[in-house]
Amino acid sequence: xxxxxxxxEQHNKQLAAKHQRAFDYIAADVPQVEEILKKLQxxxxxxxxxxxxxxxxxxxxxxxxxxxxxxxxxIEDVGLLHALNRSSGAISLHIPWDIPxxxxxxxxxxxxxxxxxxxxxxxTFQDQAEQEHxxxxxxxxxxxxxxxxxxxxxxxxxINHGIALGSKALTVWLADGSSFPGQLNFREAFQNTLxxxxxxxxxxxxxxxxxxxxKAFEPFFYSMTIGDWGQSLLLASKLGDKAxxxxxxxxHLPNANIEQIVSLLxxxxxxxGFHFNDSKYADDDLTAGAIKPYQLFxxxxxxxxxxxxxxxxxxxxxxxxxxxxxxxKDPLVDLLQSVEAIMIAYAxxxxxxxxxxxxxxxxxxxxxxxxxxxxxxxxxxxxxxAEARLRxxxxxxxxxxxxxxxxxxxxxxxxxxxxxATGL
Ligand SMILES: [Mn+2]
Numbered sequence: 001x002x003x004x005x006x007x008x009e010q011h012n013k014q015l016a017a018k019h020q021r022a023f024d025y026i027a028a029d030v031p032q033v034e035e036i037l038k039k040l041q042x043x044x045x046x047x048x049x050x051x052x053x054x055x056x057x058x059x060x061x062x063x064x065x066x067x068x069x070x071x072x073x074x075i076e077d078v079g080l081l082h083a084l085n086r087s088s089g090a091i092s093l094h095i096p097w098d099i100p101x102x103x104x105x106x107x108x109x110x111x112x113x114x115x116x117x118x119x120x121x122x123x124t125f126q127d128q129a130e131q132e133h134x135x136x137x138x139x140x141x142x143x144x145x146x147x148x149x150x151x152x153x154x155x156x157x158x159i160n161h162g163i164a165l166g167s168k169a170l171t172v173w174l175a176d177g178s179s180f181p182g183q184l185n186f187r188e189a190f191q192n193t194l195x196x197x198x199x200x201x202x203x204x205x206x207x208x209x210x211x212x213x214x215k216a217f218e219p220f221f222y223s224m225t226i227g228d229w230g231q232s233l234l235l236a237s238k239l240g241d242k243a244x245x246x247x248x249x250x251x252h253l254p255n256a257n258i259e260q261i262v263s264l265l266x267x268x269x270x271x272x273g274f275h276f277n278d279s280k281y282a283d284d285d286l287t288a289g290a291i292k293p294y295q296l297f298x299x300x301x302x303x304x305x306x307x308x309x310x311x312x313x314x315x316x317x318x319x320x321x322x323x324x325x326x327x328x329k330d331p332l333v334d335l336l337q338s339v340e341a342i343m344i345a346y347a348x349x350x351x352x353x354x355x356x357x358x359x360x361x362x363x364x365x366x367x368x369x370x371x372x373x374x375x376x377x378x379x380x381x382x383x384x385x386a387e388a389r390l391r392x393x394x395x396x397x398x399x400x401x402x403x404x405x406x407x408x409x410x411x412x413x414x415x416x417x418x419x420x421a422t423g424l
Contacts, residue, residue, distance in 0.1 A: 001076070001080070001407070001410050001411065001414065002076075002079065002080075002083070002113075003080065003083040003084070003405070005393070007401070007405060008083070008084075008393065008394065008395050008401065011395055011396065011397070011400070011401045011404070012390060012395065012396050015396040015397060016396075019383065019386055019387070019390070019396050022382070022383035022386075023383040023384070023386070023387045025383070026379070026380065026381065026383050026384060027383075027384070027387075030351065030384070032350075033384065035350075036347060036350045036351070036384060037384065037387060037388050037391065039314055039315070039346075039350060040087075040343060040346065040347060040384070040385060040388035041086075041388045041391060041392050042314070042315040043087060043314060043315050043320070043343065043346060044087060044088065044089040044090055044315060044320065045087055045088055045090075045276070045320045045321065045322060045338075045339050045342055046088075046090035046091060046092045046118035046119070046319070046320060046321040046322070047078045047081060047088050047090070047091055047092065047321075047322060047335060048091075048092045048094070048121075048321060048322060048323055048324075049071070049074045049091060049092065049093050049094055049097065049098045049421075050094050050097065050325070050421070051322060051323070051324050051325065051326065051331060051334075051335060052067065052068050052074050052077045052078070052331050052332070052335075052421055053067040053068065053326075053331060053420065053421025054067065054326055054327060054331065054421075055285065055325025055326055055327060056325070056327060057327060058219065061327075062327065063418065063420060064326070064330065064331065065408070065412045065416075065417045065418075066408055066409075066411035066412035066413075066414070066415045066416070066417070066419065067331075067415070067419045067420060067421045068415070068419070068421050069415060069419040069420070069421065071093075071098045071099075071100060071106060072106070072109060073415065073419075074091065074098065074421065075091060075106070075109050075110050075113065075115065076113070077331075077332060077411075078090075078091045078113070078115055079110075079112075079113030079114075079115060080332065080407060081332060081335055081336060081339070082113060082114060082115060083113070083394070084336060084394060084395050084398035084401060084402060085336060085339055085340070085389055085394050085395070085398045086389055086392035086393060086394035087339050087343060087389070087394070088335070088339055089114060089115055089116060090115060090116045090117065090118040090321075091110065091115055091116075091117060091118060092117075092118040092119050092120070092121060092171075092321050093117065093120050093121065093161075093162075093165070093167075094120075094121045094123060095120060095121065095122060095123060095154075095157070095158040095161055096123060096128055097123070099161060100161065100164070100165065103161070103164035103165055106165065107164075107165055107166060110165075116166065117162070117165040117166050117167040118167065118169070118319060118321060119162075119167060119168075119169035119170060119171045119209075119211060119273065119319055119321070120158050120159070120161060120162035120165075120167045120169070120170055120171070121158070121170075121171045121173070122154055122155045122158040122170065122171075122172055123154075124139030124140065124151040124154060124155075124174065124175075125139070125173075125174070125175035131150065132150060133146055133147040133150050134147070135147070135151070135175075138174070138175075138176035138177070138189075138225070139151035139174060139175075139176055139196075140152070140172075140174055140176060140192065140193045140196035140197065140225075141174070141176040141184075141189040141190070141192045141193040141196070141225045142176075142192065143188070143192070148192060148195075148196045151196065152196050152199045152200055155170065155172065155200040155203075156199075156200060156203045158170060159200075159203055159204065159205075159208070162208075163205060167208075168207060168208050168209065169208055169209040169210070169211055169272070169273065169319055170200070170204065170208065170209075170210050170211065171211040171213055171246060171273065171319075172197070172200070172210065172211065172212055172213065173213040173215065173246075173248075174193070174224075174225060174226055175218060176189070176193065176224070176225040176226070177218065177221045177222070177223050177224040177225050177227070178221070178222050178223045179220055179221055179222050180222055181222060183222070184223065184225075186223065189225045190225065190231070193225055193226065193235065194235055194238055194239075197210070197212070197235060197239055197243075198239060201239050201240060201242065201243060204242055208242060209242055209243070209244055209272050209273075209319070210236075210239065210242055210243045210244070210272075211244055211245075211246035211272045211273045211319065212226065212232045212235050212236050212239075212243060212244070212245055212246060213226070213232070213246040213248055213251070213275070214226045214227060214228055214229055214231060214232040214245070214246075214248075214251060215227065215248065215251035215283070216228055216251060216252055216253045216256075217253070217282070217283075218283075228252075229245055229247070229261050229265065232245040232246070233245050233265065233268070233270055236270055236272075237270065243272075244270055244271060244272020244273065245265050245270050245271060245272060246272055246273040246274070246275065246319070247261065247262060247265070247271065247273075247274055247275070248274075248275035248277070248323055249275065249276060249277050249278065249279070249288075249296075249299075250275075250277045250278075250279045250282070250283035250284060250285060250323070251275075251283060254281070254282075258295065258299055259295070259298040259299045259301065259302045260302075262299055262302045262303060262306065263302040263305070263306050266302070266303070266306030266307065266309075266310065267306065267309075269310065271306075271318060272318065272319060273318055273319030273320070273321065274303075274318055274319065274320050274321065275321055275322070275323035276288040276296075276320075276321070276322045276323065276324075276338060276342055277322065277323055277324040277338075278290045278291045278292060278296070279291065285323070285324045285325035285326075286324065287324065287329070287334050287337050287338050287341065288322065288324070288337075288338040288339075288341045288342050289337075289338070289341025289342070289344070289345060290337075290341070293341065293344075293345065293377075294377060296341065296342070296345040297345045297348050297349060297373075297376070297377045298373070299345070300345040300346050300348070300349035301349045301352055301373065301376075303318075303349065304346075304349040304350060304352070305352075305354065308354075314346075320342075322335060322338050322339070322342075324338060330408055332402065332407070332408070333399055333402060336398045336399050336402065337399070340385065340398075343385045343388070344381055344382065344385055347381040347384050347385055348376045348377055348379060348381055349376070351375075351376040351379055351381065352372060352373060352376045353372055353375075353376075356368070356372055357369060357372045357373070360372060
């Protein structure tokens with residue numbers, strides 16, 4: 001299904017007076033509000049194809065209804081999100097779950113929803129039916145060169161799918177690691193991973209980026225071969241200028257200072273992409289900003305400061321993506337909530353008085369420094385974010401419109417109760 005312009009306009013008309021009051025109230029205190037609005041309007045957060053269905057936990061999966069059963073329907077879902085908020089203008093595909101049969105057709109379909117193709121993601125963490133060698137003991141780090149070669153070739157195939165669709169980046173996340181002490185020689189595992197990534201890197205087009213994602217832990221693991229930002233940065237640095245570290249918020253040990261990691265990676269010109277989600281204990285894949293909104297703000301504070309220091313365009317300088325899984329909520333509603341939380345944190349970071357903060361830091365005025373950050377964080381910027389949507393022709397209240405148009409019910413009527421998104 002597609003949303004009609006009139007449906008959004010009618011919804012906005014009903015909320016116009018209330019919104020205008022809220023916007024005027026906050027805008028009166030924010031002299032740079034027009035500049036902030038332009039930045040918010042330009043900012044797009046890619047939606048991963050695997051977040052459109054129910055992910056489940058490792059204990060079970062409780063199917064949602066009306067899930068997208070093929071790539072065309074996944075694009076349709078992201079098209080709906082983008083129509084509702086005009087901030088989700090890209091989709092990130094997972095190969096082999098989303099192999100396009102006809103790339104030109106898929107490209108045209110995405111373009112009809114004003115969507116682009118974000119980073120393509122390879123998958124060497126599970127075996128596919130037709131594959132010769134197993135990834136049971138890893139892929140790019142494997143002790144057997146034949147397994148490594150197969151995994152390298154898969155990544156090259158993924159790049160080729162991405163080229164056909166107009167993607168500009170490959171994200172590599174590995175479930176390579178060990179479950180017991182002694183199982184692996186750490187140095188050899190790292191060297192094998194590096195050599196494999198070098199082979200993949202050779203096939204990267206000139207204008208592409210390679211994102212090396214790290215993760216500290218998995219259940220049942222003793223070590224992860226790319227376990228932290230240091231190991232990812234080491235690989236990215238050895239690979240070359242087109243290789244970058246990708247930070248996924250859920251992939252750290254508890255209490256890691258992610259904002260500091262972000263700051264230093266930006267300083268080194270090696271932060272490439274970002275995966276948003278939230279967590280209480282581990283890689284919980286919860287809605288962005290659901291548990292630790294202040295941390296999300298502090299991360300954005302470093303992102304804005306670090307990108308400005310390097311003269312980077314906020315919207316295009318890094319790859320922005322949600323990486324989450326949905327077990328209880330409607331995936332589309334959850335994604336709308338995540339995008340809203342990300343836009344709020346970004347808007348708050350744009351409010352920070354950088355000059356005053358610098359001054360406070362130079363005088364060791366900790367009280368003032370804390371206050372400057374918390375003033376921004378405690379400002380209710382929801383009307384600014386809504387105004388950015390309004391100016392782009394999106395809905396003032398995307399979730400309210402999703403509900404009042406009974407979008408999920410329409411999708412169930414179209415797709416049925418029992419569809420399962422490919423890959424899930
Ligand atoms: Mn991720």
